[in-house]
Amino acid sequence: MARLIAGMGTSHVPGVGAAMDNGKTHEDYWVELFKGFEPLRAWHAENVPDVTIVVFNDHATSMTLNHYSTFMMGVADRFRPADEGWGPRKVPVVEGHPELAWHLVENLILDEFDMAVTADFDVDHGLTVPLSIAYDQPAAWPTKVIPLCVNVIQYPQPTALRCFKLGQAIRRAIDSFEEDITVGIWGTGGLSHQLGGERAGVVNPDFDRNFLDNLVHDPMANTRLTHTDFIREAGAEGIEMIMWNVMRGALDEQVREVYRLYHIPVSATAYGAIILENE
Amino acid sequence: MTSRDYDDVPGTYVFDSRNYRKGYHLNMFCMSLNKAECREEFARDEKAYLETFPMTAEQRQAVLDRDYIRLLQLGANVYYTFKIVSHDRQPPQVMYGKMSSPPMSFDEFQQMMINGGRPIDGNRSKKES
Ligand SMILES: [Fe+2]
Numbered sequence: 001m002a003r004l005i006a007g008m009g010t011s012h013v014p015g016v017g018a019a020m021d022n023g024k025t026h027e028d029y030w031v032e033l034f035k036g037f038e039p040l041r042a043w044h045a046e047n048v049p050d051v052t053i054v055v056f057n058d059h060a061t062s063m064t065l066n067h068y069s070t071f072m073m074g075v076a077d078r079f080r081p082a083d084e085g086w087g088p089r090k091v092p093v094v095e096g097h098p099e100l101a102w103h104l105v106e107n108l109i110l111d112e113f114d115m116a117v118t119a120d121f122d123v124d125h126g127l128t129v130p131l132s133i134a135y136d137q138p139a140a141w142p143t144k145v146i147p148l149c150v151n152v153i154q155y156p157q158p159t160a161l162r163c164f165k166l167g168q169a170i171r172r173a174i175d176s177f178e179e180d181i182t183v184g185i186w187g188t189g190g191l192s193h194q195l196g197g198e199r200a201g202v203v204n205p206d207f208d209r210n211f212l213d214n215l216v217h218d219p220m221a222n223t224r225l226t227h228t229d230f231i232r233e234a235g236a237e238g239i240e241m242i243m244w245n246v247m248r249g250a251l252d253e254q255v256r257e258v259y260r261l262y263h264i265p266v267s268a269t270a271y272g273a274i275i276l277e278n279e
Numbered sequence: 280m281t282s283r284d285y286d287d288v289p290g291t292y293v294f295d296s297r298n299y300r301k302g303y304h305l306n307m308f309c310m311s312l313n314k315a316e317c318r319e320e321f322a323r324d325e326k327a328y329l330e331t332f333p334m335t336a337e338q339r340q341a342v343l344d345r346d347y348i349r350l351l352q353l354g355a356n357v358y359y360t361f362k363i364v365s366h367d368r369q370p371p372q373v374m375y376g377k378m379s380s381p382p383m384s385f386d387e388f389q390q391m392m393i394n395g396g397r398p399i400d401g402n403r404s405k406k407e408s
Binding site: 015059060061064065066082083084085086087153154155156192194195196197198199200201202203204205206207227228231232233236237264265267268270 | 283284285288289290291292293294295296299303306307309310312313314315318348351356357358359360361362365366368371372375376378379380388391392393395396397398399402403404
């Protein structure tokens with residue numbers, strides 16, 4: 001049977017990918033962050049699952065105003081890095097896992113989570129930057145990936161509770177997949193940040209720390225946050241943090257925190273990462 | 280129009296149905312810059328390229344002026360205006376700084392972030408500021 005081994009939460013700031021792609025990680029601005037990636041990468045090197053479900057969002061790249069969906073599963077064999085306006089990142093093509101992806105779609109819909117499906121989706125920094133954070137610059141990504149795209153841009157985004165429940169349903173579906181494979185799940189985006197408006201650059205370390213602590217010990221507390229709580233306290237773009245709830249919902253009730261990283265600033269954001277193992 | 284509880288958050292433009300409708304064509308223009316051939320066409324003649332989208336004159340002018348805060352007021356979303364600043368080969372902090380109140384240069388915005396970012400205290404509610 002398939003087995004979910006661990007979850008990671010990480011911000012997916014495009015600047016991190018650009019720093020790697022342009023060989024700038026030794027610069028003063030980046031040194032401390034990339035030092036913080038070392039233990040995270042060491043853990044990932046020892047814990048590569050056969051498939052990783054990456055919960056991420058598209059940023060006006062492959063999904064836009066004329067068609068968008070709240071939750072969308074990528075069922076293709078492969079997903080190309082997208083041109084987001086400055087040419088595609090020169091990182092490996094992302095290999096999918098259509099068997100598990102379709103198993104998830106079927107089970108989730110029968111479980112009353114009405115997923116949209118895509119077989120043609122170029123993936124932007126929301127998905128490729130977490131891969132770069134975890135695996136650095138390999139010739140090919142060591143894990144297959146199922147992209148799970150969440151609308152976090154167009155209000156109203158799914159609620160924090162709905163995201164958590166989706167994670168729980170994903171777990172039920174993983175547990176019923178008959179092939180003997182290991183699975184990981186990542187929630188990406190955040191932490192507190194606001195990019196647009198006169199308040200651009202606002203961050204909230206207290207809110208972030210509380211969110212991270214609750215993620216480990218009291219995940220239901222993070223499901224009670226409203227849209228306006230996120231917008232007000234974590235910045236308009238901080239609402240990306242709901243995607244971490246999908247990851248957390250899929251894990252066991254009790255988890256072990258393996259690693260945590262928090263760093264301000266990365267571009268205009270508070271960067272956060274956490275690795276959680278099932279107990 | 281229905282008011283929303285988040286309307287009380289200062290300096291913040293939530294991309295809701297009000298902005299979706301107001302900014303639809305403006306955002307679709309921004310999004311077109313994901314394609315290399317559209318970027319070239321825009322670079323060749325910005326005004327002519329903007330004419331191919333059914334935007335308002337005000338929206339077109341704000342694009343030409345790179346007046347980012349005005350763009351948000353006219354219905355743009357920051358992930359879409361990102362495409363313009365990328366097209367200009369500028370780091371996003373240039374745009375964030377221009378949108379800030381008072382406006383900041385790249386260096387000033389960068390320094391504010393290095394110093395720990397814009398504080399949340401005093402910035403939660405219009406009642407505070
Ligand atoms: Fe994002």
